[in-house]
Amino acid sequence: MIAPIDATHDPARPCWVVGAVGHRDFPIQNLPLGIFSAGDERRGGIAIGDFVLDLRALAASRLLDGPAQAAAEAASGPTLNPLLGLGSVPRLALRRRVSELLSEREQRGRVAPLLHAAADCVLHLPAAIGDYTDFYAGIHHASNVGRLFRPDNPLLPNYKYVPIGYHGRASSVRSSDTGVVRPVGQRKPPEAAVPLFGPTQRLDYELEMGAWIGPGNDLGSPIAIGEAEGHVAGLCLLNDWSARDIQAWEYQPLGPFLAKSFATTVSPWIVTAEALAPFRIAQPPRPASEPAPLPHLFDAEDQARGAYAIRLEAALLTANMRASGLPSHPLSSGQMSAMYWTIAQLVAHHASNGCNLRPGDLLGTGTISAPTPDGYGSLLEITNGGATPLALPNGETRSFLQDGDEVILTAHAEAEGFATIGFGPCRGTILPARA
Ligand code: CA
Numbered sequence: 001m002i003a004p005i006d007a008t009h010d011p012a013r014p015c016w017v018v019g020a021v022g023h024r025d026f027p028i029q030n031l032p033l034g035i036f037s038a039g040d041e042r043r044g045g046i047a048i049g050d051f052v053l054d055l056r057a058l059a060a061s062r063l064l065d066g067p068a069q070a071a072a073e074a075a076s077g078p079t080l081n082p083l084l085g086l087g088s089v090p091r092l093a094l095r096r097r098v099s100e101l102l103s104e105r106e107q108r109g110r111v112a113p114l115l116h117a118a119a120d121c122v123l124h125l126p127a128a129i130g131d132y133t134d135f136y137a138g139i140h141h142a143s144n145v146g147r148l149f150r151p152d153n154p155l156l157p158n159y160k161y162v163p164i165g166y167h168g169r170a171s172s173v174r175s176s177d178t179g180v181v182r183p184v185g186q187r188k189p190p191e192a193a194v195p196l197f198g199p200t201q202r203l204d205y206e207l208e209m210g211a212w213i214g215p216g217n218d219l220g221s222p223i224a225i226g227e228a229e230g231h232v233a234g235l236c237l238l239n240d241w242s243a244r245d246i247q248a249w250e251y252q253p254l255g256p257f258l259a260k261s262f263a264t265t266v267s268p269w270i271v272t273a274e275a276l277a278p279f280r281i282a283q284p285p286r287p288a289s290e291p292a293p294l295p296h297l298f299d300a301e302d303q304a305r306g307a308y309a310i311r312l313e314a315a316l317l318t319a320n321m322r323a324s325g326l327p328s329h330p331l332s333s334g335q336m337s338a339m340y341w342t343i344a345q346l347v348a349h350h351a352s353n354g355c356n357l358r359p360g361d362l363l364g365t366g367t368i369s370a371p372t373p374d375g376y377g378s379l380l381e382i383t384n385g386g387a388t389p390l391a392l393p394n395g396e397t398r399s400f401l402q403d404g405d406e407v408i409l410t411a412h413a414e415a416e417g418f419a420t421i422g423f424g425p426c427r428g429t430i431l432p433a434r435a
Helices: 055-059 066-074 081-086 088-103 105-114 139-149 225-231 244-250 300-305 319-323 343-351
Strands: 033-037 043-048 051-054 115-117 122-124 132-135 165-167 173-175 184-187 196-199 207-213 232-239 264-266 310-317 329-335 362-364 406-413 426-431
Touching (some): 051 055, 051 105, 055 066, 055 105, 066 088, 081 088, 088 105, 165 343, 184 244, 207 343, 225 300, 232 343, 232 406, 264 426, 343 362
Parallel strands (some): 132 362, 173 264
Antiparallel strands (some): 033 122, 043 051, 184 196, 207 232, 207 362, 310 329, 406 426
């Protein structure tokens, strides 16, 4: 079941929080969930404009009851795993009550003391991530990268039947604005007789979305495709930092390992399935020449509304640009709908062998690239494997990332007749290798 559209999505909904109406990321129609601290303990919060609503204080306020109170209590600790495990009913009740409290002027006196200025808050990972899996559902990225390695046969024959993925490293997932230390590893340049060991020379980003798992499934009990939506609590941005030279040397025959496991960055707010209801769109139809999904991955409602109208952007700010006061340089702009599989299909596939997903698990979509170069989601694609360096406005060039470079990912859900909502930035700056 896809979440309903209700009064919380009304684009005319008032909000008494200063600066929240028309906020680029966090107007009252969004109300994303996260974990913050303000010089003290970590606890759950909801972003509203340039403020964070303290859910632990809200749970103690007597302003809630029933499932909304249960949700706020579950969000009072240092991770949102307990809330994520409760599923959509308490999450929706909390959303509806918080929307009322932030829109009704007579509530201002009681609720305003529960707000913290976002500038005074540190944002943390929203959940303790038990497992992180990264898929490869961006078909244009898969085709572009495949073409670099196999010009005549970019997509392997399994791609259109099975959502390709690998098990990533959960321990190195970090919230936005955590520095990314340049990894050291084995690489074997074509001209070298034996592999070298040292800092990666081909450090890249990957523009992805992430899905946070809500309720899990029991080991041995698959998730039916028609039930998969109920297991997705919401989405975030995800940067799958990648060392291309380490990757090229290590990836056969078992796939990515140290080229990816050194760091993954996510945007800190979970934009909930409920907030995203107005932005659900049809999964782009497959050409008649391509195989239909196998029955365990096909659901008519998922095909009709399983994709998202979310625009993704990546930008680069080099150390020189920062020192000169220059703005970041746009790298790409594309749509999340450039995915060959829906999020529900990724979830159903993941659990189809009986693998148990758990609250707070993180699924990456894989790099989302547009079919055209203005929407390529990695430097590997933008620079054609490093062969065509990117020219920046200040005269610098980049084949891959240099120390001091900051990659900034942003995303906004957009639909006619609804308020645009955003994810907040997913940023990371490259720090020098530690030898
Ligand atoms: Ca990836």
